Amino acid sequence: MSRVLVVAEQQGGTLHKMSLETLAAGQSLGGELTVAVMGVGADQAAQALAGYEASKVVVLDHPALAVYTASAAVAALAWLITAEQPDVVLLPHTYQTRDFAPRLAARLGRPLVSDAVSVAMDGQGVAAERQLFLGKMAGTVRCDGNGPAIVTLQAGAYRADQAKAGTTPVESVKPELGELGPCAVPGEPYRESARTVDLSAAERIVAAGRGIKEEGNLEIVKELAEALGAELAASRPICDNGWLGMERQVGSSGQTVAPKLYVAVGISGAIQHIVGMKGSKCVVAINRDADAPIFESADYGIVGDLFEVVPAIVEELKG
Amino acid sequence: MIAPHQGFHMKILVAMKQVAARDSVLQPAADGRWIDESEMTYEINEPDAYAIEAGLQLKEQQGGEVVVLAAGPARVSSSIREALAKGADRAIHIEEDGLDGWDSLSLARLLAGAARIESPDLILTGLQSDDAGRGETGVMMAELLGLAHATIVMKIDVGGGVLRVKRELEGGWFQDLTVPMPALLGVQSGINKLRYATLMGIKKARTKEVKVMTAADLGVEAAPLAVLERLAPPVKKKQGEMIGGTPREQAAKLIEKLRFEARAI
Secondary structure (H helix, E strand, C coil): CCEEEEECCEECCEECHHHHHHHHHHHHCCCEEEEEEECCCHHHHHHHHCCECCCEEEEECCHHHCCCCHHHHHHHHHHHHHHHCCCEEEEECCHHHHHHHHHHHHHHCCCEEEEEEEEEEECCEEEEEEEEHHHCEEEEEEECCCCCEEEEECCCCCCHHHCCECCCCEEEECCCCCCCCCCCEECCCEECCCCCCCHHHCCEEEEECHHHCCHHHHHHHHHHHHHHCCEEEECHHHHHCCCCCHHHEECCCCECCCCCEEEEECCCCCHHHHHHHCCCCEEEEEECCCCCHHHHHCCEEEECCHHHHHHHHHHHHHC | CCCCCCCCCEEEEEEECEEECCCCCCCECCCCCCECCCCCCEEECHHHHHHHHHHHHHHHHHCEEEEEEEEECHHHHHHHHHHHHHCCCEEEEEECCCHHHCCHHHHHHHHHHHHHHHCCCEEEECCCCCCCCCCCHHHHHHHHHCCEEEEEEEEEEEECCEEEEEEECHHHEEEEEEEECCEEEEECCCCCCCCCCCHHHHHHHCCCCEEEECHHHHCCCCCCCEEEEEEECCCCCCCCEECCCCHHHHHHHHHHHHHHCCCCC
8 A cells, every 4th residue: 555645834733724735635645644744833733634534643743843944844854754654745835845845855865846736646656747837838747666756736736625534643753853954043934014905805906917018017007907996916026126016916925816807917827926816706818928827727818919908908998 | 164254255156047938939849758949049047047146246245256057058058158247257067968857856966066066155046947947956956065055035145154044935924044154045036136248248258267067077867766757738727718809809808708708897
């Protein structure tokens, strides 16, 4: 029987929302499933995990794991993986995972497939699907079957509500971490500025992307937002340039929105943006590149020059 | 390691990649394992351009040297020249064909091999590549070299023998970290304003040193733990409707559909 290890992420006892997605992925593979969790609040998070079907929930309990550092996380998981010898290790593709999973793979000398959209196991081992070329291509990565394969899963790749309930025993173990080596010393997390715009409550959103080319062109998009009675938002590059405040950024590093209507203007649709708006009921994409991945998520797509199309829409709405 | 102080000569290595230009039309290659590279144009991986800029700014503040490290076929030399024209002092080119078929750990071994010879105070990388998009190679290098690291870095300050960096967390949160040197930092895209090469810079770049090595020189060969078996355009998840016609017609059809089909306005 195959062995699957899911590493859940939690903070202060609350599971990261992607943890249950990863658990659902682990369950879908069948086999013997271990779910590991660490850090301050891990006991509480483990109780939540114990309500799902698995073989066991393991709390990695060590003072060095209280606050996340890559070196302690890598040491603890390398220890657990060596002890458990799973065929596959699944993690949510969070910022934290991105910080340590490559180090873990290098420590173990095992393959890593990052940001996968699905994972499967067969007689030859683990295979995972992932996006390449900023979502313009899809690929299948096959891992060698000579030991554990590490796979991190993209937000929304599996559904948290598909995680099967159950009653799973929890055990606490103290990993042997050994010498930890040089490491970044973390400070307290903080927020930069209070948010003044709550995009998550907006009924309609018009968002601008790098296709608008210049700050002055934001005016065209603003006019569309006004004509639709929509909030103005943007993808990351626009906010990085300072053309719009960070509080109007939609995506993994900004806000997550789910309006009735989302109009993406000149946004190519990198996954970091998609995760922030894919809950929208109706998505309109306007882009000059017919291959832009945003069209994958669109209900209505217009391939064309936004500088012609957007004013025409405003005209139409006014007329 | 000398403690950084006024006039400390900081050796900064920037690992960069050359990738297909952002507006490229992509077709899978005949063997279905990578893209068709005939008639493709290439450029510096945009996330790496921010790492180069961060390196140049640190050198300007701190004094020191910026060395660019890139692996790939002969064509990569054009991107290396561009980085040198922007102000990097010299470069290392691991000239090797077929690296797109290598997995990230093999690539990290290759780059770490070259980095080990240089033993820099700081290694900078971009967030991820625009082609493979793994975001793994830099952090793996840190492990192979036994360096402290930080990722998704927004800001870098040097002083008192350590780096102080601002790291982006999820959902609008940040965190300051103290990182002992030597270290590897993966920088977030968009953290600085990219400079263009000046004419003088382009001229100077011609005479700057580019050390060419091979994987064999470094004693590294691909030991593929993971292989890209198949590459193809993605299957559409949502059966979206494409609206054609002139801009005017497109606008009229869209509004009609939003009003009466989606009832979103």
